Amino acid sequence: MKIELKMPALRPDDDALSVLCQWNVKPGDVIPAGDVLFEVETAKVVSQIEAETRLRILSLCAEEGDEVAPGTVIAIAETVEDEDPAPETEGT
Amino acid sequence: MAALESRSPAGDPKKPEWLRVRYNAGETKEVLELLKKLGLHTVCSGANCPNLGECWARRTATFMILGDRCTRNCRFCDVPHGKAGEFLPPDPGEPRRIAEAARDLKLKHAVVTCVTRDDLPDGGASVFAAVIREIRDLNPETTVEVLVSDLGGNEEALGTVLAARPDVFNHNVETVPSLTPKIRSGAKFERSLAVLRRAKETGRSVVKTGLILGLGEEDGELFETFRAIRDTGCDILTLSQYLRPSQDHWPLARYVSPAEFDRYREEALKLGFPCVLAAPLVRSSYKAAEAMEAVRAADVHTFSKVFKE
Numbered sequence A: 001m002k003i004e005l006k007m008p009a010l011r012p013d014d015d016a017l018s019v020l021c022q023w024n025v026k027p028g029d030v031i032p033a034g035d036v037l038f039e040v041e042t043a044k045v046v047s048q049i050e051a052e053t054r055l056r057i058l059s060l061c062a063e064e065g066d067e068v069a070p071g072t073v074i075a076i077a078e079t080v081e082d083e084d085p086a087p088e089t090e091g092t
Numbered sequence B: 001m002a003a004l005e006s007r008s009p010a011g012d013p014k015k016p017e018w019l020r021v022r023y024n025a026g027e028t029k030e031v032l033e034l035l036k037k038l039g040l041h042t043v044c045s046g047a048n049c050p051n052l053g054e055c056w057a058r059r060t061a062t063f064m065i066l067g068d069r070c071t072r073n074c075r076f077c078d079v080p081h082g083k084a085g086e087f088l089p090p091d092p093g094e095p096r097r098i099a100e101a102a103r104d105l106k107l108k109h110a111v112v113t114c115v116t117r118d119d120l121p122d123g124g125a126s127v128f129a130a131v132i133r134e135i136r137d138l139n140p141e142t143t144v145e146v147l148v149s150d151l152g153g154n155e156e157a158l159g160t161v162l163a164a165r166p167d168v169f170n171h172n173v174e175t176v177p178s179l180t181p182k183i184r185s186g187a188k189f190e191r192s193l194a195v196l197r198r199a200k201e202t203g204r205s206v207v208k209t210g211l212i213l214g215l216g217e218e219d220g221e222l223f224e225t226f227r228a229i230r231d232t233g234c235d236i237l238t239l240s241q242y243l244r245p246s247q248d249h250w251p252l253a254r255y256v257s258p259a260e261f262d263r264y265r266e267e268a269l270k271l272g273f274p275c276v277l278a279a280p281l282v283r284s285s286y287k288a289a290e291a292m293e294a295v296r297a298a299d300v301h302t303f304s305k306v307f308k309e
Helices: B025-038 B052-057 B094-104 B125-138 B155-163 B189-202 B219-230 B258-270 B288-298 B300-308
Strands: A002-006 A018-023 A036-041 A046-050 A055-060 A073-079 B020-023 B062-065 B109-114 B143-147 B168-170 B206-213 B236-241 B275-278
Touching: A002 A055, A036 A073, B020 B052, B025 B052, B025 B094, B062 B094, B062 B125, B094 B109, B094 B125, B109 B125, B109 B288, B125 B143, B125 B155, B143 B288, B155 B189, B168 B288, B189 B206, B189 B219, B206 B219, B206 B288, B219 B236, B219 B258, B236 B258, B236 B288, B258 B275, B275 B288
Parallel strands: A046 B020, B062 B109, B109 B143, B143 B168, B168 B206, B206 B236, B236 B275
Antiparallel strands: A002 A073, A018 A036, A036 A046, A055 A073
16 A cells, blocks of 8 residues: 655644754665655654554655655555565664 | 755754664554543643653653643753643543553553642642642552652642652753753752652652753753762663754753763763663663662662651
8 A cells, every 4th residue: 555654743732843954765675664755854853753563665756965854755665465575684 | 756865953963873763653653542531631632742752652651730721841852842821721531531541551660740839839749649649549669750840949838749758759950050040940950859859858759850862961960860860869860862852942062972881871871870871762661670670689678667657
């Protein structure tokens, strides 16, 4: 199933902007739940955003250095069943 | 989308490698939904704590009572400051709902803090006492830690909180004496020490405080502050990195490395603190249950006696 990956709110009702400082995946990667998708810098720390489910990354919609608000679509992906054959990827 | 190089408030040093946290939105949903359902605030959210993702994924949170607006405006703090007229009276149902949240989250150790409410005659002390009672009523095995303001120096109000016998009583000194009037709104260094001393004198609670590093304090005064705190009898000291919330907040003087935190912990331990938690992302409620247990294990006689009362 194709899904939009959005910048999550890092706390309830959060509307603060963060800077996408690093992508840890690229189109074609299949990553398990819990792997880091990307990193955003907030005023206080750098948050490493994890995949909530096993995913295949189809395309990236934001670039490193972009300012992103919660809810911003930053990638398109599709969910991947555990038994699906997938190329090996290194953990990030 | 505009391209920026950094979210660090202007002029702040680049964030060091050790200020990285993991966040999995899916793992925080359960706690988020429970808090929304019960209409509760947390300091995790209110103060934009960097450990929110980790703590909520472990199904723990630090409750914040008496609203989400503070009557003070400390220069380091991310909790919103309210103006006169914005403050609601205490919600009489809040203590029970916190007890229900502790039950639903199966908390073994519940940590409760507050926004400072100088507008209330007792600073909210009676609400703290009610929260302690309600948590114990619904969760007899759960230990309770409170993190209170200085209650404006109101001795009677402090007595109300202490009489409810929290397992851990925390009041944060926050910084060294010379920075206190510049950074803490409406607070006095000596008054905070007096709060800790009085808490310790009751002999019923583990007593705890915290300092934020990176505000501009010098080592000499910092070590003197460790000693002044220890002289009150305080049991647990937390040392944390200042994380500047915005350009409107007190400027960041420096990032303290993990190795420096280790050195500060060693200095504090030399003074006899039973427990010192020191690391960049340590916060007041970080490993709170473990810290309490460490102190109780180190002082079995005293705490055994208290439990028999």
